[in-house]
Amino acid sequence: MKRLGTVLLALVGALMLAAGPAAAHSVVLGSSPEQGSEIAEAPEQVSVTFNEALQQQFAALTVVGPDGNLWSKGDPIVDGPTVSVEIDGLGPVGEYTIAYRVTSADGHPVSGTRTFTLTQEGTGTPGEAAAGDAAPASDVATDDGGGPAVWWFVVAGVIVVVAALWFVLRKPKA
Known part of the structure; x- marks a missing residue:
């Protein structure tokens, strides 16, 4: 015994x-436009909101259209738990991908994608062709390591x- x-x-x-140790990272609470939504007109900006404030540095947010071109304009802006980027109209009907990569409050990078569909042809002017994937093709936050x-x-x-x-x-x- x-x-x-x-x-x-x-x-x-x-x-x-x-x-x-627990490694809790930022998770997406929502986006504008929402994941999987259908919209008829382009919003002035696209944003992704997380469950905690984000670090200001190293944020990336792009919008890529069904034509493979960038539709986001300028640099992303981090405001607390939200990262946003301006767009100046959208173009062809189809699925648009919001790709994000941010640094969570604990210092770990978090990236992913969200999509929405434009149902009516837009009048915006596209940017340059998107160069590869800006983030993994999933809505699940990913961790680049950093811990044991x-x-x-x-x-x-x-x-x-x-x-x-x-x-x-x-x-x-x-």
């Missing part, structure tokens, strides 16, 4: 070592448990 108690204590200790890999903690925990089991279950020399 004493050995079983020691094994359980070692297991609990290993599991506690394996628990890393969780699997290191898991490996360390397994090693501790195996060592504890070996120590407890070995046969003592007579």
Whole structure:
């Protein structure tokens, strides 16, 4: 019984070592235009709102049309939890992609995309052709790392448990 108690204590200790710090990053609460919405006219600006204030530096926000051209004008503006960029009209009917990359309050970059559909031809003038993907093609925030890999903690925990089991279950020399 004493050995079983020691094994359980070692297991609990290993599991506690394996628990890393929580890494909560900014998450999207909404956008204007909203994800998947259909609009007939171009708004004056496009914005994405997060659950916490964003850092001012390194923000990127673009709008790419179905023609592959940029429709956003100028640099993005960060105002608390919202990043926005001006647009001067839209053009062809179809799906537009809002690509964002911001720095969350904890210093981690968060990026993703949102889409909306223009239902009536616009009169805006396109910018240059978009150069590749400005962000991953998903609405899920991504993490570029920066913290310790969780699997290191898991490996360390397994090693501790195996060592504890070996120590407890070995046969003592007579």
